[in-house]
Amino acid sequence: MTTAPWRDPALPAAARVDDLLSRMTLEEKTAQLYGVWVGAATDGDGVAPHQHDMTADYDWDELITRGLGQLTRSFGTAPVDPAVGARALALAQRRIAAAGRFGIPAVAHEECLAGFTAWRATAYPVPLAWGAAFDPPLVEEVGRAIGRDLRAVGVHQGLAPLLDVVRDPRWGRVEETIGEDPYLVGTVGTAYVRGLESAGIVATLKHFAGYASSAGARNLAPVRAGTREFADVTLPPFEMALREGGARSVMAAYTERDGVPASADPELLTRLLRDEWGFTGTVVADYFGIGFLQTLHRVAGTPVEAARLALAAGIDVELPTVKYYGDVLVAAVRDGEIPLELVDRAAHRVLLQKCELGLLDEDWRPEPKTAETAVTAEVAETAETAEVAETGDTSETGKTGESETAASIDLDPAANRALARRLAEESVVLLDNPAGLLPLAPDTRIAVVGPRAADAMAMLGCYSFPSHVLTHHPEAELGIEIPTLLESLRAELPHAKVTFTEGCGVSDRDPSGFTEAIARASEADVCLAVLGDRAGLFGRGTSGEGCDVADLTLPGVQGELLDALVATGVPVVLVLLTGRPYALGRWHGRLGAIVQAFFPGEEGGPAVAGVLSGRVNPSGRLPVSVPRLPGGQPWTYLQPPLGLAGQVSNLDPTPLYPFGHGRSYTAFTWEDFTGPDAEIPTDGSYDTSVTVRNTGDRAGAEVVQLYLHDPVAGVTRPDVRLIGYQRLELAAGGSARVTFHFHGDLSAFTDREGRRVVEPGALELRLGTSSAEVREVARLRLTGPVREVGAGRRLRCEATVSDD
Secondary structure (H helix, E strand, O other): OOOOHHHOOOOOHHHHHHHHHHHOOHHHHHHOOEEEOOOOOOOOOOOOOOHHHHOOOOOHHHHHHHOOOEEEOOOOOOOOOHHHHHHHHHHHHHHHHHHOOOOOOOEEEEEOEOEOOOOOOOOOOOHHHHHHHOOHHHHHHHHHHHHHHHHHOOOOEEEOOEOOOOOOOOOHHHHHOOOOOHHHHHHHHHHHHHHHHHOOOEEEEEEEOOHHHEHHHOOOOOEOOOHHHHHHHHOHHHHHHHHOOOOOEEEEOOOEEOOEEHHHOHHHHHHHHHHHOOOOOEEEEOOOHHHHHHHOOOOOOOHHHHHHHHHHHOOOEEOOOOOOOOHHHHHHHHOOOOOHHHHHHHHHHHHHHHHHOOOOOOOOOOOOHHHOEEOOHHHHHHHHHHHHHHHOOOOOOOOOOOOEEOOOOOOOOHHHHHHHHHHHHHHOEEEEOOOOOOOOOOOOEEEEEOOOOOOHHHHOOOOOHHHHOHHHOOOOOOOOOOOOHHHHHHHHOOOOEEEEEOOOOOOOOOOOOHHHHHHHHHOOOEEEEEEEOOEOOOOOOOEOOOOOOOOOOOOOOHHHHHHHHHOOOOOEEEEEEEOOOOOOHHHOOOOOEEEEEEOOOOOHHHHHHHHHHOOOOOOOOOOOOEOOOOOOOOOOOOOOHHHOOOOOOOOOOOOOEOOOOOEOOOOEEEEEEEOOOEEEEOOOEEEEEEEEEEOOOOOEEEEEEEEEEOOOOOOOOOOOEEEEEEEEEEOOOOEEEEEEEEEHHHHOEEOOOOOEEEOOEEEEEEEEOOOOOEEEEEEEEEEOOOEEOOOOOOOOOEEEEEEO
16 A cells, blocks of 8 residues: 555655645635634623624534544533543544545644643643743743643643733733733743643744734724834744744734734734744634624625635634635635635645644544553543534444543642642732731731632633633532632641631622721731732623723722721731732832732642741742822833823823832842943943842842843833843852843844834943842943844843852
């Protein structure tokens, strides 16, 4: 028997795909360009708005005879035991392969924004907490662990990370971002990509591009970012994650910029992404994004026009389910309305990725190699039932002669929980502790008050499985252990006398619980006010996708509750469990301490309790500024001179706590700074160093941050912007010397002609503990002509650490 060239692993992947495409019908080619979300609701009660409008009817058995590009969220739609889900997915893949002429399975994708969005899978801290940790190597470990879990159940592609840079913290999806600085977002996001990809998972960068810059912080609102903001703030994290992280997929954003939706923008998805940056992977639509060209953007009058715009722009795969790239596309190609070349281009990219994943190989099998153990009859039977329920198939399932899959799959093992705990602990930010009230005394009387103290869901963001899916399945168990802060505090301080009352709900306006809260606080030595957000989707929470806010006032009557607690005269420690920063100027100077945690995941309770007890020395730094006034936004620290406080307006936008800020229970001194005044060419390099010494009596971490100040440029520039950082873990009395290796490329920006250039002139490299707290300054002068830089420029400032 002669093996067809497309099956021959000895041939180059491109040659294999060329041969395969030459054998395929138009229907078989288009079948590779869409996914199927079997569990999608058609009754209007789905996960997202417009879902019922965008879900097509189809016959599963007929559909898969053509092949299938993707399977959408087999695990992330309903609570299913991981082993049962893995078996059901494997059976579905066998059915897909058996139904088509070429035996090609689908790519299975899942959400993995803060952990694998599956029942009983580890719920890690949200990406905003990753940013607060300032620890890319740790985030890479987390990405690798999540990737291994995805692979263990047969998933190939993860829809993460989110690389949108926060431009307005009122936006509901701030919790999903890494922060308000493109360098922090890029370096941390790239680390996560490396982790996923090292586990064999296709990382999908989203949302490309500009989604977080929506006007008025409204989800899907038009993006008003100008050319330079787009080039210098929005795009760099994506470029870094592609060039340095090796991400193999990109998701087009829902939004439009200057009248052109991203899903219909060939300048963005083809010229920039592919021609300039050299990307060779797949571009997928955000869920229903192709249909939105017709229904929401109104740049297409018919389904055919929507399909043509998206395909021509460069969207290769329609997600989550077929409507525009199926029969609509086939008919349009046959009628001459859409060129066949566009279908071939997209199908080649999809099949090339399948080839790289081993899905075209003759020895392909759907059971993950990491999970090949004998399955019990009970699990197999349950899996087959689940698969029948998903596909509607009533034929004999699973009777393929294969009996190997995972009898049990643990998606929340001790190693995962240890990683989740470590990241949670590193991400907690001590905003203020003016009188040293923290750590708490082990035998003190503590009144715990607030709606977030005794609720496990207070730890989770909107893309965790419990928040995202289980709200639709109230009969299901949580699936993972999530200690509350109240439980964790009692375990952390067993000799303390701890009382609790809620005081109020998260978002309600009922103050009737204040009386008991005041009574409990008045009886205590210290009051912990545990306030914050409830994650949800599309208005069902105070933070999360579609949960945008008008201002940055604490939700509901939580602010009034805090006022009442402060008025007792008992020292109050404010503990915030949130998905965004909130304005805290109203309580400045009135609180004993402030602890900020951004949805710290399933181990967040013990992590925050550890900070309060002193077992954990806080080391988190703010990835977003904390405003003074709720109406002082939108504002991030990346402001040119006119964006700063001045005499031209009575409104002062200066934050209460700046980007990069965070305190510790120990003290650090900075010594032996080396940063002499120097001249270097515009393509030259320069090193600056400082020794950091822990002068306290306990171990701790300092985050040394390097900012660039450009006094005079051809266009206005941010007063300062982050270009490097290094986290230093130091024992009591220990020290380390960190050296930053600056290159002229790091000063590049987009000029008036749209070129990315390095200009000659004066620069300052500012070493500090935040964007507003400068410790040392190195002054440089770049010499020579203006230098244009392209896609090969330096993107990061490397740092080396040595023993002092």
